[in-house]
Amino acid sequence: xNTIQRNMSLTGExxxxxxxxxxxxxxxGMTGLFILLLATFNVDFPAKTLWLSIALGAINTGIIWFSIxxxxxxxxxxxxDGVYFKSISGRGYLAWVLGLxxxxxxxxxxxxxxxxxxxxxxxxTGLIALFDPLSYLLSGNPASQWFVYGTLYTIAILAFGxxxxxKYRHNRYERLRTLSVMFFQASFAFLIPEFMARLNSDSxxxxxxxxxxIWPLNYYNFEQYRVDSFISAGDxxxxxxxxxxxxxxxxTPILTYKYGKRWYCSWVCGxxxxxxxxxxxxxxxxxxxxxxxKIERWVVHSVLVFVIVMTTAxxxxxxxxxxxxYWLTKDVxxxxxxxxxxxxxxxxxxxxxxxxxxxxxxxxxxxxxIILILIGMHFTAGKTLFLFDAxxxxxxxxxxxxxxxxxxxxxxxxPIFGNRVWCRFGCPMAAVLGLQQRLFSRFRITTNxxxxxxxxxxxxxxxxGIDVKAYAQKGENIVRASCVGCGICSAVCPRGVLKLExxxxxxxxxxxxILLGNDVDLMKYVNKN
Amino acid sequence: xxxxxxxxxxxxxxxxARHIRKLSDKKITLISAETDYFFSRTALMYVYMGHxxxxxxxxxxxxxxxxxxxxxxxxxxxxxxxKETTLLFDDGSHMTYxxxxxxxxxxxNTFGWEGLELEGVQGLVTKExxxxxxxxxxxxxxxxxxxxxGGGLIGVELAEMLRTRDxxxxxxxxxxxxxxxxxxxxxxxxxxxxxQSHGVKxxxxxxxxxxxxxxxxxxxxxxxxxxxxxxTCNLVGIxxxxxxxxxxxxxxxxxxxxxxxxxxxxxxxxxxxxxxGDCAQQRxxxxxxxxxxxxxxxxxMMGEVVAQTICGKETAYNPGxxxxxxxxxxxxxxxxxxxxxxxKRKDYETQFHWKHQDHTKFITLAYDxxxxxxxxxxxxxxRMKHEVFDRWLTEDRSIDYVMDHLKEANFDPEFYAHYExxxxxxxxxxxxxx
Ligand SMILES: Cc1cc2nc3c(=O)[nH]c(=O)nc-3n(C[C@H](O)[C@H](O)[C@H](O)COP(=O)(O)OP(=O)(O)OC[C@H]3O[C@@H](n4cnc5c(N)ncnc54)[C@H](O)[C@@H]3O)c2cc1C
Ligand code: SF4
Ligand code: SF4
Numbered sequence: 001x002n003t004i005q006r007n008m009s010l011t012g013e014x015x016x017x018x019x020x021x022x023x024x025x026x027x028x029g030m031t032g033l034f035i036l037l038l039a040t041f042n043v044d045f046p047a048k049t050l051w052l053s054i055a056l057g058a059i060n061t062g063i064i065w066f067s068i069x070x071x072x073x074x075x076x077x078x079x080x081d082g083v084y085f086k087s088i089s090g091r092g093y094l095a096w097v098l099g100l101x102x103x104x105x106x107x108x109x110x111x112x113x114x115x116x117x118x119x120x121x122x123x124x125t126g127l128i129a130l131f132d133p134l135s136y137l138l139s140g141n142p143a144s145q146w147f148v149y150g151t152l153y154t155i156a157i158l159a160f161g162x163x164x165x166x167k168y169r170h171n172r173y174e175r176l177r178t179l180s181v182m183f184f185q186a187s188f189a190f191l192i193p194e195f196m197a198r199l200n201s202d203s204x205x206x207x208x209x210x211x212x213x214i215w216p217l218n219y220y221n222f223e224q225y226r227v228d229s230f231i232s233a234g235d236x237x238x239x240x241x242x243x244x245x246x247x248x249x250x251x252t253p254i255l256t257y258k259y260g261k262r263w264y265c266s267w268v269c270g271x272x273x274x275x276x277x278x279x280x281x282x283x284x285x286x287x288x289x290x291x292x293x294k295i296e297r298w299v300v301h302s303v304l305v306f307v308i309v310m311t312t313a314x315x316x317x318x319x320x321x322x323x324x325x326y327w328l329t330k331d332v333x334x335x336x337x338x339x340x341x342x343x344x345x346x347x348x349x350x351x352x353x354x355x356x357x358x359x360x361x362x363x364x365x366x367x368x369x370i371i372l373i374l375i376g377m378h379f380t381a382g383k384t385l386f387l388f389d390a391x392x393x394x395x396x397x398x399x400x401x402x403x404x405x406x407x408x409x410x411x412x413x414x415p416i417f418g419n420r421v422w423c424r425f426g427c428p429m430a431a432v433l434g435l436q437q438r439l440f441s442r443f444r445i446t447t448n449x450x451x452x453x454x455x456x457x458x459x460x461x462x463x464x465g466i467d468v469k470a471y472a473q474k475g476e477n478i479v480r481a482s483c484v485g486c487g488i489c490s491a492v493c494p495r496g497v498l499k500l501e502x503x504x505x506x507x508x509x510x511x512x513x514i515l516l517g518n519d520v521d522l523m524k525y526v527n528k529n
Numbered sequence: 530x531x532x533x534x535x536x537x538x539x540x541x542x543x544x545x546a547r548h549i550r551k552l553s554d555k556k557i558t559l560i561s562a563e564t565d566y567f568f569s570r571t572a573l574m575y576v577y578m579g580h581x582x583x584x585x586x587x588x589x590x591x592x593x594x595x596x597x598x599x600x601x602x603x604x605x606x607x608x609x610x611x612k613e614t615t616l617l618f619d620d621g622s623h624m625t626y627x628x629x630x631x632x633x634x635x636x637x638n639t640f641g642w643e644g645l646e647l648e649g650v651q652g653l654v655t656k657e658x659x660x661x662x663x664x665x666x667x668x669x670x671x672x673x674x675x676x677x678x679g680g681g682l683i684g685v686e687l688a689e690m691l692r693t694r695d696x697x698x699x700x701x702x703x704x705x706x707x708x709x710x711x712x713x714x715x716x717x718x719x720x721x722x723x724x725q726s727h728g729v730k731x732x733x734x735x736x737x738x739x740x741x742x743x744x745x746x747x748x749x750x751x752x753x754x755x756x757x758x759x760x761t762c763n764l765v766g767i768x769x770x771x772x773x774x775x776x777x778x779x780x781x782x783x784x785x786x787x788x789x790x791x792x793x794x795x796x797x798x799x800x801x802x803x804x805x806g807d808c809a810q811q812r813x814x815x816x817x818x819x820x821x822x823x824x825x826x827x828x829x830m831m832g833e834v835v836a837q838t839i840c841g842k843e844t845a846y847n848p849g850x851x852x853x854x855x856x857x858x859x860x861x862x863x864x865x866x867x868x869x870x871x872x873k874r875k876d877y878e879t880q881f882h883w884k885h886q887d888h889t890k891f892i893t894l895a896y897d898x899x900x901x902x903x904x905x906x907x908x909x910x911x912r913m914k915h916e917v918f919d920r921w922l923t924e925d926r927s928i929d930y931v932m933d934h935l936k937e938a939n940f941d942p943e944f945y946a947h948y949e950x951x952x953x954x955x956x957x958x959x960x961x962x963x
Contacts (some may be wrong), residue, residue, distance in 0.1 A: 075727065077859030081693040082579040090579075170859075172944040290590060448940055449915025451854050451863065453825050454540070454588040455572035460581050473588060490942055494856040496863055496912035499940055513551070516915055518830045519847035520923075522837065 021069035029062020039130040040116060049133040056151070060159050067163035076170035078492055080284075080461070088415065089281045095415035103412030110403040113145035138194035150190055153274065157185040160277035167280070173487045173500070177266055181273035188212040189270045206233050209240060212268050214247040216307040217429035219397060224318040253436060259502055260443025261433035262485020269429075271406065271422060275463065276486060279411075279419025283488065286418035286465035293465065296425055296482065297362065303401055304431040305366050309373050310393045312337050316377055317390035338374050341367060352439050401426060420463040424482055434481030442502040443485065444509075445478035447471065450517035452497045458489035472497050476511035532556045533839060534616065534626035536606050540825055541806025542632035543567045543588075544832025545839075550597050552840035557598070558624070560616075562605035564656055566591060570634075571825055573659050574686045578693045609781040611799045628801045628839055631778075631789060632832070635771035635807040635823050644740025649748035650765045653687050662690070666764050669695045675764035676700075676751050678737045680707045684768035685720075685857050688729045691764075699730040699760060701737055701753065707857075709870055713893055715882050716907060720857050722888060727858050740765055771823050773808040786810055788821045793845040795835045803838070805831035815848065817867050824853060850922045851905075852915055860889055865918035866905025868895040878904060881928075883952045885910070890948065894956075896928035903931045911948065912940040932956050 018026070035045075035055035045051040071079065087094040108115050117126025124132055128143050131151060135143035161182040168174035189210045196206055207226045215221045221244050230237035255263045265272045286292075312334070319330045345367045410422025423430050437443060445468070452475075458468035464482045468489045471478045478489075478498075490498040514526045533549055535542040538561035546557050559567075572586040594601055605619045609629070616624045637652025639645055651661045666672035675691050677684050680702035688698045704710065706717030707724060721731055738754035750761045773788035784790045784798040788810030795803045806828035807821070814820040830848055837844035854863045869878060879898040884891035890910030896903050903926050906918060917938040921931055935949040 075859050080578070080580040084582055085579040171942060172946070173942045176944055290592070448912070449919065450826055450829075450852065451915055453571040453854075454569045455575065456569060456581055456585045456588070457572075457575065460585045469588065487942060494861065495854045496861050496940060499912075500943060513548075514833050515829070516919060517826055517849055517852055518833055519844075520849055522834065522844060522847070526833075526837075 019069060022066050025062050025065035025069060027062075028058050029066065032056065032058030032060075032062060036127060036130070040127040042117070042126050045130060048130055052130050052133060055130075056155060059155060063159035064162050067166050070163075071166040071169070079167050080492065083281075083284060089284075091285065091416060099413055099415045102414065103408055106403075106407040106412050109145055109149055110407060116145050116148065118145050135194075138191065139197035141197060153270070154185050154190045156278045157270070157273045158182055160280070161273075164277050164280050168491065171487070171491050174491060177262075177487070178277065180267045181269070181276060184212055184268045185270050185273050204233055205229050206237060206240065209244075210270070211240075211243065213270070214252060214264075214429060215244060216248075216304070216311070216432065217269070217271070217427060218244075219307050219311065219402065219428070220394075222311055222315055223394070224314070227318075248432075252433065256433050256436045257441050260441050260483070260485050261430065261437045262443065262483075262500070264433060265423065265430060265484035266486045271410070271427065272420075272484060274411065275414075275419040275423060279414050279463075282414045282419045283463035284418070284460050285416065286420060286424070286463050288459050288462070288465050288467050290467075293467075296465070299425045300427065300431045300434075300482075301362065301366055303405075303426055304428040305369055306397060306401070307428040308370055310390075310397045312374065313377060313390040314394050334374050334377055338371060341370060348439060401428075418463055418465070420465075420484070423484065424464050430482070430484075437483070438479060438481040440505075442505065442508075443479075444501060444503065445471075445483070445490070446499050446501050446503075447475050447477065448495075448497045448499070450475065450515035451495045453495055455494060457492045457494060458498060461488050461492045463488070468498065471511075474511045474513075475515045477509060479509045530554070530556045531627045532558065532625070533628050533630065534558050534560065534624060535630045535632055536560050536616070537632035537634055537806065537808075538564070538567045538601070539570060539632060539634050539806060539828065540567075541634075541828035541832045542630065544829045545630055545632065545805060545836050546599050546832075547597070548833055548836030549839055550599060552836060555840075556600070558600040558602055559594075560602045560604060560606060560624075562603070565601060565603055566594070568656070570654070573653065573656075574690050576659060577662060577690045606777055608777060608779075609783065609802075611782055611802065614801070626801075629803070630835060630839075631783075631797075631802065631804040631808060632806045632828070633774045633777070633808045636774045637767055638770040638772040639767055640737075640769065642737055642739055644742055644748065644751075645767075647740055647742040647748045647765075648746055649763055650740055650767065652767045653683050654771060662764075666691060666694065666696055669697075672696055672763040674699070674760075674762045675766060676760055676762040677766040677768055678751075679767070679769035680704065680731070681710075681768055681770060682708070682855050683771075684766070685724060687766045687768055688724065689727070689858050691766075692727055692729065696764075697730070698728070699732060699762070700724075701735045701751075702731055702733050703736055705733050707731070710872070711870055712907065713868065713870055713880055713882070715884075716891065716893060716909065719884065719888055719891055719909070720860070723858060723860055771807065773810065773821060775808055793847070794838055794843060795831055795846055796838075803835050805835050811846075815846075816851075817869075818848070818851065826852065850919050852919070860909050861912065862907065862909050863913055863915075864905065864907045865913070865915065866895070866903070866922050868893050868905045868907045881956055883948075883955050885948065892952065894928060894931065901927045901929065903928045906931075913938045914940045928956075 032055045035051060039045060084090045086092070088098065089095070117124050117128040119125060123129065124142055128145060128148055131143035131148045134151065135141060135147050161178050164178050165175050189212065193208050193210055196209065200206060207229050220226065227241065230241040266276055316330050316333055319328060319333055320326055321329055323329050345363065348363065405426040406422045410426060413421060452469065452472040454469055454473045456469050458472060459466070462468050463486060464484060466478065466480050466483060468478055485500055487500050490500055512527050514523045533555050535546055535558065538559045542559055546559055549555060549557055566587050567589065569586045569588055572581065575581045576583055576586060606616050607619045608617050610617065614625050614627065616626065635654060637654050644650065649665050651665065652658055653662065666675060674697045677687055677698060677700045680700055684700060688700060691698050704717065706714055707720040709717040725731055732753070734755070736754040738752040738757065740748055741750045741752065741759070743749040748763065748765050750759050751765055752759050775785050775789055778785055778789065782799060783802060788808050789797055789804035790812050791797055791804050791809050792812055795805055795809065797804050807823040809831065810821045827848065831846055834844050834846045850866055852865050856862065868880065877897050877899055878895050881894045882891065892909065892911060893907045894903065895905045903921060906913070932953045935952060936947065939947065939949065
């Protein structure tokens with residue numbers, strides 16, 4: 001009677017297609033995108049301000065209306081019905097189309113901005129020209145491909161942020177942290193740098209600076225042109241430069257100690273912001289296997305080593321040799337980097353060796369690599385490091401990590417690999433925060449006694465690919481370097497087993513052979529062994 | 530090397546196997562007729578609802594078994610011959626054991642209604658049931674209407690599953706409100722309300738009379754006992770509880786009643802044969818616990834215990850304070866200690882109920898009205914800490930103490946609204962209901 005082949009892993013049929021309101025909303029949103037597409041193909045819009053407003057307005061309206069139509073009539077609660085059956089979220093046809101479209105967009109954006117209408121001499125054309133009015137309004141300058149991207153990026157976070165908040169309207173943690181990323185994106189990443197650009201004049205110029213974008217995520221922060229212009233911009237510039245340094249060496253450690261890396265990764269960061277909002281429908285696609293975890297640790301820490309070496313080489317390349325001119329010479333700099341890393345490494349080794357076990361070996365390898373390279377830098381004259389010069393390092397980092405990894409793969413492949421591929425495998429900032437979170441932070445996810453039923457919801461919906469249930473079913477706190485504290489594992493758990501908490505360092509990581517609920521004497525007997 | 534054979538790769542059998550491996554080097558074989566690998570039975574619903582794929586509900590990755598030298602054998606054990614310490618499989622092969630743990634779980638409990646054999650009549654316990662459901666109710670075109678018999682945990686899960694595909698659901702519930710064989714009436718009534726708000730039609734105080742079939746042997750409807758009313762439907766979900774899966778033990782000499790009879794050490798009447806999990810029945814029930822405890826947690830606990838005995842440290846099954854949990858559509862439920870339904874309530878037990886105005890958060894605290902001792906809590910929509918209640922129950926805390934310290938037990942996510950203050954003042958104002 002039933003001739004359809006039914007395969008258990010992907011059987012179900014979508015409960016229902018989208019409702020009428022959602023269809024209308026889709027049309028409106030698509031119209032907005034279509035206008036942008038027309039502009040890309042050089043259709044000339046006479047009243048640019050009007051058409052740009054219509055396009056952006058339509059995209060916003062489309063997304064928000066769609067979300068309201070999707071969730072308003074439903075009960076507050078978890079909304080994962082049919083996630084694996086839908087083409088878009090189940091790696092179906094739509095997912096591939098979207099993935100390819102996004103990837104294509106990133107390739108054009110990074111490598112062929114001329115197709116978007118970027119013109120070296122003279123006025124912009126095409127899509128970029130359409131954004132000129134907004135750019136003039138904000139910064140007083142014509143638009144660039146980055147301005148177009150920044151605007152669309154911000155809209156995505158804001159509109160899909162509204163969607164996310166509707167979806168999780170029963171969960172105050174989720175709502176608040178989404179408001180937070182929306183705020184940081186709209187102000188720090190988008191508006192403030194544009195306004196800052198207004199301050200620039202012939203005699204005063206600050207580089208584009210998103211204050212919440214911290215080195216090493218902001219890998220170019222200490223490049224010569226930026227440092228030069230910070231310094232030449234007087235007190236404000238110097239303050240910004242110092243803030244950049246303090247962000248990574250003072251602010252970050254303190255906040256990460258108190259709250260875990262989530263303060264950044266899921267409350268502030270723009271990459272995290274996009275992943276959590278526009279990327280939310282794809283969070284279950286992350287790979288949970290042990291092998292993925294192994295690859296993750298190698299890759300993300302290699303990127304960290306790469307960025308440290310690259311930045312050191314770049315700074316090294318523009319410092320002077322003569323201590324009488326300026327105290328910070330090439331050698332002083334290399335030595336201080338070396339001393340800093342040595343102290344850091346010894347400190348970790350001394351205090352945390354027990355907890356690290358195997359990881360300590362990897363740490364040692366990374367550390368040794370960097371130190372050897374530093375020595376290499378010292379002995380290779382001038383601008384070259386072994387065979388590469390600092391500039392080559394910088395540009396290959398920018399190309400491989402900054403463009404390909406974070407953009408093309410990280411975002412373009414949301415519908416295929418999940419929404420946090422970049423954050424998990426590629427982001428050096430996440431690596432730094434993660435090391436600290438694992439070793440020296442009050443944050444952990446606690447488990448509720450013996451209540452876990454090993455259902456797997458938590459692991460499935462962990463965007464970082466953490467096998468949360470492996471811990472929960474052992475009654476062990478989850479203290480993982482990669483956890484961004486998104487709180488979704490806790491939200492989707494049907495038995496109320498997981499809670500994100502900040503608490504004392506003592507006893508933060510401990511497991512139980514026998515879970516709560518059994519004979520107390522047996523628990524004591526077994527668990528102490 | 531001693532060979533430990535375990536029939537059943539559910540939570541009970543797997544927990545026993547894991548612990549035996551931790552404690553010893555014995556050869557361990559896990560047998561299952563159902564699946565190659567252990568899966569979480571409690572998560573069956575999420576596969577149908579599209580929240581997870583089959584591989585997502587396996588608690589361990591496939592490499593786990595070989596790495597821990599746990600041998601897996603797919604096959605159905607037809608009978609056990611204790612004299613020869615041998616198991617016979619239905620394919621004719623056999624296997625010998627030195628010690629045998631039976632962890633064969635449960636099957637759907639039915640009441641011998643007419644029409645049970647019809648196509649489209651099914652329970653929801655096994656992987657096979659899940660596959661059958663996918664065939665019987667793939668969407669609302671094939672299955673516009675379903676009737677679920679029995680208002681319990683599996684029934685509400687089945688209702689939630691079917692609703693995700695927009696299938697109309699009618700539930701026949703024997704009691705006046707949902708699951709009042711276990712819950713106080715107030716809570717059952719609030720749950721009925723919530724379930725109905727999800728588009729499920731509940732007919733209270735009704736029983737199934739018989740199931741009607743069409744000429745192709747497919748179900749076409751049911752008849753309700755009380756009204757003799759006929760309800761047309763394409764699927765009948767039987768969720769009137771589960772019963773131990775022990776039919777293959779006939780003639781083995783292993784004593785059974787409802788389940789396999791075991792003593793506190795989980796030993797059956799036959800030496801070297803143990804029974805744990807859903808299929809085991811305590812000869813003497815422990816405290817308020819049922820003789821057959823068909824929940825995930827007790828299966829796990831028995832597995833933990835029997836492993837000790839098998840590895841030389843004789844240990845009695847001596848469970849701590851009762852706890853359990855469930856979810857009814859959007860409402861999470863946890864319980865610690867005992868809050869009895871009216872049918873089982875002793876006269877010294879008083880209950881205090883509190884409900885939030887939105888009717889999705891409510892709790893009941895039970896206490897001894899003479900001594901003031903706290904007996905247990907049911908909490909809906911507010912997560913609470915297992916450890917804290919377990920400690921308070923051990924310490925025999927008073928209801929006043931619990932009320933004053935309720936905040937310590939809160940386990941809701943950060944930034945959630947707190948209701949302890951409201952609950953406490955309601956209690957102090959003596960809006961106490963019995
Ligand atoms: C839909 C559903 C939802 C549930 N939700 C919850 C919940 O939320 N919380 C909770 O606490 N409990 C829940 N339960 C109950 C819980 O799943 C069971 O108590 C638990 O799985 C029992 O584990 P077990 O190891 O005893 O047996 P099972 O998991 O049933 O495993 C027994 C295995 O043995 C196999 N077997 C039996 N006989 C033979 C034989 N002769 N030869 C070979 N193999 C054999 C069976 O095929 C089966 O695979 C739920 C049950 C169901 C069905
Ligand atoms: S473990 Fe939980 S909080 Fe951490 S990243 Fe995964 S889902 Fe988010
Ligand atoms: S979602 Fe909750 S119950 Fe399910 S495996 Fe994770 S912690 Fe356990």
